[in-house]
Amino acid sequence: MQNPPGEEPKTTLSVTPPKKWAAGVPAVVHALEYSLEQTSPRKTGVDLLTMNQVGGIDCPGCAWADPAPGRRHRNEYCENGAKHINDEATTRRITADFFREHSVSDLAARSDMWLNQQGRLTEPMIKRPGSDHYEPVGWNEALGLLARELRALASPDEAVFYTSGRASNEAAFVLQLFARAFGTNNLPDCSNMCHESSGFALSETLGTGKGTVSLDDLHHADLIFLVGQNPGSNHPRQLSALEEAKRNGGRIVAVNPLPEAGLRRFKNPQKPRGVVGRGTQIADRFLHIKPGGDLALFQALNRLLLEAEDARPGTVLDHDFIDAHTSGFEEFTRHVRTVDWDDVRTATGLTREEIEKVRDEVLGSERVIVCWAMGITQHKHGVPTIREIVNFLMLRGNLGRAGTGACPVRGHSNVQGDRTMGIWEQMPDTFLDALQEEFGFDPPRPHGLDSVDSIKAMREGRVKVFLALAGNFVRAAPDSEVTEEAMRSCRLTAHISTKLNRSHTVCGDTALILPTLGRTERDVQADGEQFVTVENSMSEVHTSQGRLEPASPLLLSEVAILCRLARHTLDGKADIPWAAFEGDYGTIRDRISRVVPGFHDFNARVTRPGGFQLPNPVNEGVFNNKVGKALFTCNESVVPRAPEGHLLLQTLRSHDQWNTVPYTNDDRYRGIHGSRHVVLVNPADMAELGLTQGDHVDLVSIWADGTERRAEDFEIVPYPAAKGSAAAYYPETNVLVPLDSVADISNQPTSKGIVVRLEPTPDRTQPAPA
Amino acid sequence: MAREDDAQQAVPNTPGMRTDGHGVTRRRPLRERHVEETVEVGVPVRTAYNQWTQFKTFPRFSAVVHDVEQIRPAMTAWTVGYGPLRHRFAVEIVEQDPDAYLAWRGLEQNPSHQGEVEFRPTESGGTAITVRMLLEPRGAARALTRSSRAVRLTARLVRGELVNFKRFIEGLGQEGGAWRGTIRNGRVQHDRPEPPRSRVAQWPVG
Numbered sequence: 001m002q003n004p005p006g007e008e009p010k011t012t013l014s015v016t017p018p019k020k021w022a023a024g025v026p027a028v029v030h031a032l033e034y035s036l037e038q039t040s041p042r043k044t045g046v047d048l049l050t051m052n053q054v055g056g057i058d059c060p061g062c063a064w065a066d067p068a069p070g071r072r073h074r075n076e077y078c079e080n081g082a083k084h085i086n087d088e089a090t091t092r093r094i095t096a097d098f099f100r101e102h103s104v105s106d107l108a109a110r111s112d113m114w115l116n117q118q119g120r121l122t123e124p125m126i127k128r129p130g131s132d133h134y135e136p137v138g139w140n141e142a143l144g145l146l147a148r149e150l151r152a153l154a155s156p157d158e159a160v161f162y163t164s165g166r167a168s169n170e171a172a173f174v175l176q177l178f179a180r181a182f183g184t185n186n187l188p189d190c191s192n193m194c195h196e197s198s199g200f201a202l203s204e205t206l207g208t209g210k211g212t213v214s215l216d217d218l219h220h221a222d223l224i225f226l227v228g229q230n231p232g233s234n235h236p237r238q239l240s241a242l243e244e245a246k247r248n249g250g251r252i253v254a255v256n257p258l259p260e261a262g263l264r265r266f267k268n269p270q271k272p273r274g275v276v277g278r279g280t281q282i283a284d285r286f287l288h289i290k291p292g293g294d295l296a297l298f299q300a301l302n303r304l305l306l307e308a309e310d311a312r313p314g315t316v317l318d319h320d321f322i323d324a325h326t327s328g329f330e331e332f333t334r335h336v337r338t339v340d341w342d343d344v345r346t347a348t349g350l351t352r353e354e355i356e357k358v359r360d361e362v363l364g365s366e367r368v369i370v371c372w373a374m375g376i377t378q379h380k381h382g383v384p385t386i387r388e389i390v391n392f393l394m395l396r397g398n399l400g401r402a403g404t405g406a407c408p409v410r411g412h413s414n415v416q417g418d419r420t421m422g423i424w425e426q427m428p429d430t431f432l433d434a435l436q437e438e439f440g441f442d443p444p445r446p447h448g449l450d451s452v453d454s455i456k457a458m459r460e461g462r463v464k465v466f467l468a469l470a471g472n473f474v475r476a477a478p479d480s481e482v483t484e485e486a487m488r489s490c491r492l493t494a495h496i497s498t499k500l501n502r503s504h505t506v507c508g509d510t511a512l513i514l515p516t517l518g519r520t521e522r523d524v525q526a527d528g529e530q531f532v533t534v535e536n537s538m539s540e541v542h543t544s545q546g547r548l549e550p551a552s553p554l555l556l557s558e559v560a561i562l563c564r565l566a567r568h569t570l571d572g573k574a575d576i577p578w579a580a581f582e583g584d585y586g587t588i589r590d591r592i593s594r595v596v597p598g599f600h601d602f603n604a605r606v607t608r609p610g611g612f613q614l615p616n617p618v619n620e621g622v623f624n625n626k627v628g629k630a631l632f633t634c635n636e637s638v639v640p641r642a643p644e645g646h647l648l649l650q651t652l653r654s655h656d657q658w659n660t661v662p663y664t665n666d667d668r669y670r671g672i673h674g675s676r677h678v679v680l681v682n683p684a685d686m687a688e689l690g691l692t693q694g695d696h697v698d699l700v701s702i703w704a705d706g707t708e709r710r711a712e713d714f715e716i717v718p719y720p721a722a723k724g725s726a727a728a729y730y731p732e733t734n735v736l737v738p739l740d741s742v743a744d745i746s747n748q749p750t751s752k753g754i755v756v757r758l759e760p761t762p763d764r765t766q767p768a769p770a
Numbered sequence: 771m772a773r774e775d776d777a778q779q780a781v782p783n784t785p786g787m788r789t790d791g792h793g794v795t796r797r798r799p800l801r802e803r804h805v806e807e808t809v810e811v812g813v814p815v816r817t818a819y820n821q822w823t824q825f826k827t828f829p830r831f832s833a834v835v836h837d838v839e840q841i842r843p844a845m846t847a848w849t850v851g852y853g854p855l856r857h858r859f860a861v862e863i864v865e866q867d868p869d870a871y872l873a874w875r876g877l878e879q880n881p882s883h884q885g886e887v888e889f890r891p892t893e894s895g896g897t898a899i900t901v902r903m904l905l906e907p908r909g910a911a912r913a914l915t916r917s918s919r920a921v922r923l924t925a926r927l928v929r930g931e932l933v934n935f936k937r938f939i940e941g942l943g944q945e946g947g948a949w950r951g952t953i954r955n956g957r958v959q960h961d962r963p964e965p966p967r968s969r970v971a972q973w974p975v976g
Contacts, residue, residue, distance in 0.1 A: 068839055068847070071858070191976025199974025209975035216841050216860045220877035249879040320955060401956035402845040402862035402877060419975040428973055598970035617968035619842045621958040624972045628963065748976075 022232035024267030078236035092119025147568035156183030164471025165412025168532030185448030197382030207624030228375020232262015296347035318397025367403030417535030526583035542611030680719035820948035
């Protein structure tokens with residue numbers, strides 16, 4: 001265990017060649033090093049050995065599914081999960097003294113890493129209007145003040161209730177219930193910023209907002225596409241599934257602007273071949289695609305499949321499936337046959353021959369799965385790209401059969417479950433009707449605000465109170481300066497949090513920090529010890545129960561905070577048993593079972609080992625969209641272009657980072673050490689732009705509003721990024737993502753396709769010329 | 771999804787051949803097979819078939835099946851073994867007709883296998899259950915399974931399991947559950963717009 005850093009660590013950049021493989025023994029070493037820096041060997045052991053086990057703690061990291069009970073490793077976690085959980089279980093504590101020592105202004109000048117490293121929040125804190133310091137406040141006063149502010153609003157729609165993907169099903173259900181009983185559908189969530197495009201595209205085409213595959217599907221696919229995702233750093237346990245697929249004879253095509261280590265080779269530290277051997281090659285074929293070229297790639301593949309069918313009628317397409325289960329095929333074929341090969345070449349940077357080789361892989365595969373993540377969703381044309389992926393899957397009937405399907409890979413442990421529980425600003429009437437029937441109040445029907453629109457509303461003064469259930473909204477959101485201005489314009493901001501982050505320092509006139517239990521901790525309520533439930537990326541719902549003593553006796557659980565807030569705010573207005581909910585989460589699950597489809601007998605089924613899996617209608621032969629069939633769509637071709645002298649920037653995480661929280665300044669897979677202020681640029685682009693390694697540049701984004709968005713002082717690192725593109729770390733470069741630069745239909749920020757120019761960094765130590 | 775009166779439909783008595791309601795022959799028996807075993811059980815076809823679809827109960831009567839996971843209607847994972855040995859493999863149900871037929875194939879590439887089970891009413895009111903299996907191992911295992919001894923062993927195993935099932939369902943007298951769906955080419959078919967298992971949250975998940 002080490003003390004928190006007093007000052008920002010001073011490190012300088014060093015660059016080594018990118019790694020060609022992921023995980024292995026170094027992953028174990030790094031995970032243990034970080035864990036033991038944060039907490040004791042005993043706590044580390046308790047956390048890690050119960051993590052992702054039946055009856056244990058669900059990893060608060062990514063949403064990757066667990067193997068079936070009985071098939072789990074004794075160590076069923078990855079390097080990043082181990083760091084994440086022990087980052088929460090840290091023995092470091094933030095007390096009132098800390099806030100006396102550090103003003104809000106001081107904290108606002110600190111890095112994300114420094115703030116996180118200070119440790120766990122231990123008691124409620126308030127920053128009163130005009131003050132620059134947080135000070136202790138009792139729970140009743142804090143929640144009473146928040147309730148008074150809410151009740152004083154001219155309209156419930158002047159409040160926003162944000163949810164992060166860490167929140168449990170129970171907390172999410174209680175939050176949406178409270179918000180709707182209060183009178184608003186303003187329920188933005190982190191989904192708005194990560195897989196919103198997936199949800200919209202899949203709902204429209206397949207009638208389900210969720211992926212259709214299970215781990216067993218992945219294990220037995222003949223061909224898996226990994227598109228716009230970096231499993232080695234963002235979903236490392238996916239590598240185990242990919243390894244099993246490879247050992248079963250499957251092949252993998254990786255499509256990404258960066259040749260990430262985890263796409264190349266995986267050394268499974270739980271297998272001898274991963275410790276002393278060469279590990280498992282992941283991608284059999286790597287397509288070094290330009291950012292945003294995926295739509296053109298899948299359109300080209302679809303055209304090639306149609307032409308292959310022309311050449312050998314009846315042998316390529318699954319006509320039985322297309323005829324019986326789909327709609328729009330003829331129109332789609334007419335459209336996709338017009339795809340222009342020059343446009344494809346420009347959009348993707350790939351040759352026709354490269355794409356034809358992938359077509360051949362497809363033709364040789366009976367079972368195909370496409371996995372994707374934010375490299376697809378965070379583009380203006382994210383929704384059309386996913387629609388085109390669905391077209392691709394449907395052509396050969398790769399839906400609803402074993403070893404086939406669509407696999408959006410979600411990034412935060414319960415991001416999918418929170419949505420299932422009703423955290424969405426546009427919930428359908430069927431859900432609201434069920435709420436009304438169960439609780440006897442009439443929920444508001446007009447749609448509320450998503451994340452982007454919440455920021456706009458705060459900035460314009462239409463929203464005055466912001467409450468966040470977990471997360472770090474200020475750093476996760478785009479257009480950092482605009483978001484910060486929006487938050488500062490609120491009358492009150494409140495965060496239910498385990499650790500300090502920048503969202504606590506960029507706050508409204510009044511700000512509340514409401515410290516809460518973490519996943520690792522025992523949650524004891526009036527009716528005894530509680531567990532919570534979560535839903536992973538493959539729709540499996542299961543329990544999570546911590547084993548450690550809470551970081552402070554003053555912590556309340558998320559459910560308790562929300563139930564108490566509801567009681568303070570609604571004051572008996574709705575006949576909802578908030579006290580009973582707080583005392584026994586089973587009573588919440590009883591209500592969920594009557595409101596949310598698929599959750600019947602929730603309490604009984606979720607306590608079975610491994611929980612239960614929600615059925616996916618697609619796998620039942622049902623397409624619950626408007627046409628009642630799987631829908632072929634015609635998607636306009638898009639050729640992302642950057643003007644002369646500009647590059648297409650994608651923001652991304654480092655390997656040593658969880659969402660907005662960097663653990664160190666290193667990114668060892670990419671060979672970056674000691675600094676996050678780097679921009680990765682293709683050497684050919686560097687030459688064209690007259691840049692050399694080590695040059696310092698400002699990144700300046702281009703947008704229609706003419707506003708200059710600038711990320712200052714980034715060091716150039718030559719890197720095999722796709723020609724014409726660049727990459728830099730999130731959240732440092734969120735400042736470059738215009739708030740209005742969103743995906744069509746889904747309104748998701750386009751953080752993977754920002755046009756930037758690189759300007760030499762001026763000497764800011766000298767006064768600017770008059 | 772199967773209709774409730776499926777059991778009353780005429781079921782051709784020719785093993786491996788059956789015509790659907792549109793007069794289309796949906797399948798043919800495995801032409802190549804290592805084993806074919808038939809057992810007659812003293813319960814009606816519907817009872818025998820319904821119990822057979824309760825795959826999770828196979829460990830209750832089987833000597834080699836230790837666990838079955840029903841991943842979804844057309845996909846299961848089986849753990850089989852003898853003594854301390856265990857092997858888990860996933861199975862895709864390729865075709866399934868209520869009260870008549872079920873065909874499957876293993877999703878492992880090595881060893882690979884496929885099989886089918888057929889249910890036919892007998893004149894005595896019972897059910898003739900026929901299981902056919904084809905093993906297609908690769909490498910060294912291929913030579914082993916080609917031997918007549920291995921074939922005999924497999925046949926004996928299949929017959930033993932069928933006899934175990936016979937005792938089980940005859941002893942129970944009635945099925946403990948049923949899945950009455952239809953599967954074609956590995957896909958669940960349905961005859962209702964919203965079968966029960968499709969009633970789940972349908973809103974977009976970001």
